[in-house]
Amino acid sequence: MWPASQYSHSNVNQSSQSNQNSQRSNEHQNQQNLRTLGMTSAISMAGPKPIDIEKTNELKESLIPYGVFESEAELHHRMEVLGALHRLVRQWIRDLSLKKNMPPSVADTVGGNIYTFGSYRLGVHHRGADIDALCVAPRHIDRSDYFQTFYELLKQQPQVRDLRAVEDAFVPVIKMNFDGIEIDLLFARLALKEIPDSFDLRDDMLLKNLDQKCVRSLNGYRVTDEILRLVPDIDNFRLTLRAIKLWAKRHGIYSNTLGYLGGVSWAMLVARTCQLYPNALPATLVHKFFLVFSQWKWPQPVLLKQPDSVNLGFPVWDPRVNVSDRYHFMPIITPAYPQQNSTFNVSASTRSVIMEEFRLGLSITDEIMLGKCNWEKLFEAPNFFSRYKHFIVLLASSADCEHQLQWCGLVESKIRHLIGNLERNQHITLAHVNPECYNSVPLHTNNGEPLALPPGAPIPTDPAPEIRKNKDGEVIANYCSMWFIGLVFERTNVNVDLTYDISSFTKAVLYQAESTSMLREGMSIEARHVRRKQLHQYLSASLLRRERTSSTGKRRHNATASAAATPTTPGDHANKKTKRLSESSVSTVPRKMLGGHLLAIVEDSAVHAWLAADFVYLVI
Numbered sequence: 001m002w003p004a005s006q007y008s009h010s011n012v013n014q015s016s017q018s019n020q021n022s023q024r025s026n027e028h029q030n031q032q033n034l035r036t037l038g039m040t041s042a043i044s045m046a047g048p049k050p051i052d053i054e055k056t057n058e059l060k061e062s063l064i065p066y067g068v069f070e071s072e073a074e075l076h077h078r079m080e081v082l083g084a085l086h087r088l089v090r091q092w093i094r095d096l097s098l099k100k101n102m103p104p105s106v107a108d109t110v111g112g113n114i115y116t117f118g119s120y121r122l123g124v125h126h127r128g129a130d131i132d133a134l135c136v137a138p139r140h141i142d143r144s145d146y147f148q149t150f151y152e153l154l155k156q157q158p159q160v161r162d163l164r165a166v167e168d169a170f171v172p173v174i175k176m177n178f179d180g181i182e183i184d185l186l187f188a189r190l191a192l193k194e195i196p197d198s199f200d201l202r203d204d205m206l207l208k209n210l211d212q213k214c215v216r217s218l219n220g221y222r223v224t225d226e227i228l229r230l231v232p233d234i235d236n237f238r239l240t241l242r243a244i245k246l247w248a249k250r251h252g253i254y255s256n257t258l259g260y261l262g263g264v265s266w267a268m269l270v271a272r273t274c275q276l277y278p279n280a281l282p283a284t285l286v287h288k289f290f291l292v293f294s295q296w297k298w299p300q301p302v303l304l305k306q307p308d309s310v311n312l313g314f315p316v317w318d319p320r321v322n323v324s325d326r327y328h329f330m331p332i333i334t335p336a337y338p339q340q341n342s343t344f345n346v347s348a349s350t351r352s353v354i355m356e357e358f359r360l361g362l363s364i365t366d367e368i369m370l371g372k373c374n375w376e377k378l379f380e381a382p383n384f385f386s387r388y389k390h391f392i393v394l395l396a397s398s399a400d401c402e403h404q405l406q407w408c409g410l411v412e413s414k415i416r417h418l419i420g421n422l423e424r425n426q427h428i429t430l431a432h433v434n435p436e437c438y439n440s441v442p443l444h445t446n447n448g449e450p451l452a453l454p455p456g457a458p459i460p461t462d463p464a465p466e467i468r469k470n471k472d473g474e475v476i477a478n479y480c481s482m483w484f485i486g487l488v489f490e491r492t493n494v495n496v497d498l499t500y501d502i503s504s505f506t507k508a509v510l511y512q513a514e515s516t517s518m519l520r521e522g523m524s525i526e527a528r529h530v531r532r533k534q535l536h537q538y539l540s541a542s543l544l545r546r547e548r549t550s551s552t553g554k555r556r557h558n559a560t561a562s563a564a565a566t567p568t569t570p571g572d573h574a575n576k577k578t579k580r581l582s583e584s585s586v587s588t589v590p591r592k593m594l595g596g597h598l599l600a601i602v603e604d605s606a607v608h609a610w611l612a613a614d615f616v617y618l619v620i
């Protein structure tokens, strides 16, 4: 039987719900008060005034409607899921040890553990968030075993859905949905004969002789552990971080993949704020967070402590040594050896979007602290779609639900390269990617067969429209996901050619899919320019209106617009391009071919563009 208490210290989620945990945080606080936290002394040691207590209570209340806190039953379910996973790991390691000719008496003692990290371990995960966990195995169990036999074992479990292995990633991971809970499970093999039950992974020397992938996999746990140790008061840190994470999600700047900040980066910024105001309460800490980071002199790094001087030869972030580290836009450095910049994906565009949000956050929290408005204002989602006149819509389609999950993962992980390409275009001042992924629901005919429609087309009823089929004559369902990028141009009345920026991106994605044998029939990627008034062709009016209503987390929208985006197969582009142009809403505009590029002369001199996977031309 899996001992739940084994995890009570590392897995407790809301400290207010656990005496044991708040006891731990008090002890922790006392220890922390004895030493200076962080790289500098505190900005203010001031304790709370009655108004801070009042504002903090209001803050806590205002978070509730957003599903930030889980119920006891939901928390309990997570513990059960972890228990089941732990038993599976133990069973797998034992069976495999026997298969590797280990005597049963020894196989019974080699152990193996699950360690949680990330937001769940920090105690700040919101409802529906994933659990990040690390499977730690003794030395005779290999990474290849993990991706073969353990994967197979998981596959046999009736509670496991959406199982996928990402073996060649920078940090290899098995992802799954275990009885309703999303799990990211990493693997590390230690150079030890056995892994005792409550084994501590803090010792840097454990990393000696481990391979890079194991070191990176252990890093998440070690970082989370260190963050908790480096904040002066864990409860205040947690509530502040919950508020900041919610704010960042609502404002579309929560995504490591897309070049904004991910959970661990937000945690470190909040931890630094807590160090600078060690006795402040969450309301003040949220306010000070915006004060500190709206003024931060990037690329000056954010560090939670003096980096360790361990030297085991693993690469660490150090701009004195690595020239490339000097070009990072917003370094936020993890506190455990080997220290890394957690914001490697941030670009000039994403940093300017984040900084603008910090400034707005400061002015709103100024008002809140003065009693001029309440916390809801901080969590109001700005309307992304009314902010820009021009957008690029990126469409990723495939023929099957499972393919779509994989395909979207790959495309999303590459979007920052498209942003990079657009940023380098001299006519573009800002390329602002919205981290939301919108899904268009496959449409069906009266016979229940799937249906694809070109953008802008009304949904036909009778006669039944053309059904897309593969080479074997089977009907192809169309799953299409969309991302939107808002564009700001430097000026109007110039010609802007985005052909290369777009096509180099789509080609690179297709190339990668092909070279990793991921590409399947029906998978396609396409980028189109749309103007604000054309957005209704992609997003339903209610969704466009809903921009301001509440919801948390990374949403996957169903964008049931009057028309679903047209999926294409990679070989389809040439035909589709001509077709799309002739169907375009600007078909009355005179056109002529210029040097292989279509030039559109737009009478109202507004920006116009046609984008295809391999063709883009803008006239401003």
Ligand SMILES: Nc1ncnc2c1ncn2[C@@H]1O[C@H](COP(=O)(O)OP(=O)(O)OP(=O)(O)O)[C@@H](O)[C@H]1O
Pocket (backbone or CB within 6 Å): 117, 118, 119, 120, 124, 125, 126, 129, 130, 132, 184, 219, 220, 221, 223, 224, 256, 262, 263, 264, 334, 340, 341, 342, 343, 344
């Ligand atoms: N860019 C990164 N650099 C360093 N560590 C990272 C990075 N991204 C993820 N990690 C590690 O993996 C952990 C889990 O990542 P994940 O994206 O699930 O974030 P999280 O902190 O758990 O927040 P969320 O609530 O969004 O899941 C992080 O806490 C961190 O330890």
Ligand SMILES: [Mg+2]
Pocket (backbone or CB within 6 Å): 118, 119, 120, 129, 130, 131, 132, 263
């Ligand atoms: Mg997580």
Ligand SMILES: [Mg+2]
Pocket (backbone or CB within 6 Å): 118, 130, 131, 132, 184
């Ligand atoms: Mg995760």
